[in-house]
Amino acid sequence: MVIDTYKTSYTSIYNRSGLKIAIIPSSPGDNQKSEWLIDKNGRITDFIPKIADTPYHCKGHNKYNNQGDLIESKRDFCTHRASLIDKYTYNEKHFLIKSTFSEDRDLVSKTEYQYLQFDSHNNWIKRIQHGTFYDSYDSVIANHHNPKGDSTANGKEYNIQSLSTDTTTRKITYY
Secondary structure, X not given: OEEEEOOOOEXXXXXXXXXXXXXXXXXXXXXXXXXXXXXXXXXXXXXXXXXXXXXXXXEEEEEEOOOOOEEEEEEEEOOOOOEEEEEEEEOOOOOEEXXXXXXXXXXXXXXXXXXEEEOOOOOEEEEEEEEEEXXXXXXXXXXXXXXXXXXXXXXXXXXXXXXXXXXXXXXXXXX
């Protein structure tokens, strides 16, 4: 095993073939000792916390499609029974077109992405995000009862709590 330390206060661990297999914090006195496991393509697959005395203690797992796009990120909390799940959908050019956030099976939010402008390298430089945030009548996060939903997903009724539209513009410099 070869250890290579970066200035970011994290240490990368490599196997004998030189493939990065994990990232761990390397700061002295760091109480949040955690580990990120990495697959053969350099993608983070698992997050493993090393302390359990925080309400945010959770284990995480990421799933990718055959094209290498992140399609699901799941965090299982040890201090309560909720699982938090982010799911992602992409178009044929691998641009993110939809993301959802759920607590267990309750939909919390959905964001859809629309790409407006691209640069000469076909990278997006302007996009709009349309967000919808829901109150589920049986969600642990919402934690209140409301049987009159005006939206249905996964066979459950939800109230639309709020809508948002944001525009992101970015500038990419090529060398």
